[in-house]
Amino acid sequence: MIELIKATAREHLAVDGPNLSLRAVARDIGVVSSAVYRYFTSRDDLLTALILDAYTDLGDAVETAEQAVPRSDFAGRWQTLGRATRNWANANPPEYALLYGSPVPGYTAPPDTVGPASRVVQRLALIMRDAHAAGELAAPPHQRLPRPLRADLTALVALPEFGGTSVAIVARGMTAWTLLFGLISFELFGRLTNGIHDYEAYFEHQWRGIAGFVGLP
Amino acid sequence: MIELIKATAREHLAVDGPNLSLRAVARDIGVVSSAVYRYFTSRDDLLTALILDAYTDLGDAVETAEQAVPRSDFAGRWQTLGRATRNWANANPPEYALLYGSPVPGYTAPPDTVGPASRVVQRLALIMRDAHAAGELAAPPHQRLPRPLRADLTALVALPEFGGTSVAIVARGMTAWTLLFGLISFELFGRLTNGIHDYEAYFEHQWRGIAGFVGLP
DNA sequence: TGTACATCAGTGAACGCGCGTTCACTGATGTAC
DNA sequence: TGTACATCAGTGAACGCGCGTTCACTGATGTAC
Numbered sequence: 001m002i003e004l005i006k007a008t009a010r011e012h013l014a015v016d017g018p019n020l021s022l023r024a025v026a027r028d029i030g031v032v033s034s035a036v037y038r039y040f041t042s043r044d045d046l047l048t049a050l051i052l053d054a055y056t057d058l059g060d061a062v063e064t065a066e067q068a069v070p071r072s073d074f075a076g077r078w079q080t081l082g083r084a085t086r087n088w089a090n091a092n093p094p095e096y097a098l099l100y101g102s103p104v105p106g107y108t109a110p111p112d113t114v115g116p117a118s119r120v121v122q123r124l125a126l127i128m129r130d131a132h133a134a135g136e137l138a139a140p141p142h143q144r145l146p147r148p149l150r151a152d153l154t155a156l157v158a159l160p161e162f163g164g165t166s167v168a169i170v171a172r173g174m175t176a177w178t179l180l181f182g183l184i185s186f187e188l189f190g191r192l193t194n195g196i197h198d199y200e201a202y203f204e205h206q207w208r209g210i211a212g213f214v215g216l217p
Numbered sequence: 218m219i220e221l222i223k224a225t226a227r228e229h230l231a232v233d234g235p236n237l238s239l240r241a242v243a244r245d246i247g248v249v250s251s252a253v254y255r256y257f258t259s260r261d262d263l264l265t266a267l268i269l270d271a272y273t274d275l276g277d278a279v280e281t282a283e284q285a286v287p288r289s290d291f292a293g294r295w296q297t298l299g300r301a302t303r304n305w306a307n308a309n310p311p312e313y314a315l316l317y318g319s320p321v322p323g324y325t326a327p328p329d330t331v332g333p334a335s336r337v338v339q340r341l342a343l344i345m346r347d348a349h350a351a352g353e354l355a356a357p358p359h360q361r362l363p364r365p366l367r368a369d370l371t372a373l374v375a376l377p378e379f380g381g382t383s384v385a386i387v388a389r390g391m392t393a394w395t396l397l398f399g400l401i402s403f404e405l406f407g408r409l410t411n412g413i414h415d416y417e418a419y420f421e422h423q424w425r426g427i428a429g430f431v432g433l434p
Numbered sequence: 435t436g437t438a439c440a441t442c443a444g445t446g447a448a449c450g451c452g453c454g455t456t457c458a459c460t461g462a463t464g465t466a467c
Numbered sequence: 468t469g470t471a472c473a474t475c476a477g478t479g480a481a482c483g484c485g486c487g488t489t490c491a492c493t494g495a496t497g498t499a500c
Binding site for chain 2 (some may be wrong): 015016017018019028048097100101102103104105106114118126141145146148149150151152155156169172174175178179181182185186189190195196197198202205206208209210212213
């Protein structure tokens with residue numbers, strides 16, 4: 001039943017956006033609206049469940065795809081990670097908008113979404129770390145950093161998924177991470193409708209381009 | 218009066234997000250809800266006016282800032298363009314979300330928003346074109362492109378603001394454009410809350426980093 | 435200077451609809467002895 | 468095999484609220500002669 005509610009709610013996301021109507025979901029299932037309260041304590045609770053599911057689904061899809069590539073094919077792993085993320089987003093646009101679109105007004109995601117939310121970027125970091133460990137990651141040029149930014153980045157280098165790299169590498173990894181979701185958002189939110197027609201080719205090219213920027217072969 | 222309605226509606230955007238309530242706006246102004254219909258034929262019409270205003274406001278801010286930099290200081294113009302865009306977004310988060318967040322369900326922007334919507338990217342292209350014309354834009358490495366993508370990019374190179382550059386340069390310009398709004402979205406939509414504390418320093422560094430990628434000095 | 439008329443901003447009531455959440459409840463199913 | 472009880476999914480009515488849009492209207496202001 002919980003699954004049925006969530007599935008129906010997901011369908012509604014596609015039409016109404018994040019202003020999910022609990023009553024409409026109940027109506028679709030053929031149940032009275034108060035019945036939903038047996039399974040979710042509130043509308044926000046249902047929304048949170050959907051968000052968590054979506055993060056998990058995306059994380060699984062990306063990890064599965066990336067894991068199928070030979071470990072030492074860093075460029076291949078990189079490309080696969082990007083492609084899997086984009087594919088998931090194209091297969092689940094409303095979920096993507098829920099996760100990476102504008103925040104729902106009046107709703108704040110509970111702290112237990114943080115973990116699942118960072119699986120993609122962690123995976124991305126892992127590829128760079130592995131390439132770095134194998135000596136196949138070109139070192140970015142040295143750049144001066146203001147002290148507070150250096151502090152932030154230093155803390156990130158200390159994380160296990162970035163461990164052993166450098167502040168400059170982490171910064172470029174974050175550039176790529178930002179670009180990844182920027183590319184997908186532009187595609188799904190209609191920024192490319194004037195100019196680009198072959199979205200897939202465009203994405204593949206842009207994503208490959210940034211691989212060079214982060215130092216991958 | 219039109220201005221008063223729009224100003225009040227803007228305040229509501231901040232609280233309720235894009236689900237703007239015409240009645241709430243009227244209530245705030247101290248007028249009966251039907252009175253608004255004298256000035257806007259529908260809720261969507263009001264929303265369109267807000268979007269157009271926002272694009273214009275952003276475009277003005279960016280152009281004014283960028284124009285104040287000496288024409289031959291390409292890196293300075295680049296940095297200023299990015300900074301002005303970010304500053305505007307930080308000063309007007311709800312408007313930014315309206316323009317660059319997830320699309321409002323059930324609403325499609327009319328075609329006359331296209332022009333104002335592309336002022337920032339046009340400006341960005343202009344800087345690259347000027348730098349290229351001055352011989353100060355490093356040529357990106359040659360990359361093979363699938364035919365449909367090459368066709369798309371070739372059409373873009375023909376636009377006046379990109380005229381005289383190359384397919385590879387346009388592609389990198391689009392990377393930067395995507396990154397610009399990706400960086401701002403991540404900041405405003407809360408993707409950086411774990412890890413980055415000094416948003417401004419972070420942005421400045423990332424944006425300068427991508428300048429090198431597009432070939433600027 | 436005064437009257438007649440047109441313009442126009444805003445009113446108020448209504449239509450028909452939606453929403454989240456609560457609460458006491460029914461009625462079927464399962465369990466224990 | 469049969470009775471008594473507990474569990475639990477779902478009901479239905481209600482609360483109090485919101486919304487966009489329509490329509491005939493009032494009443495003030497401006498204009499023409």
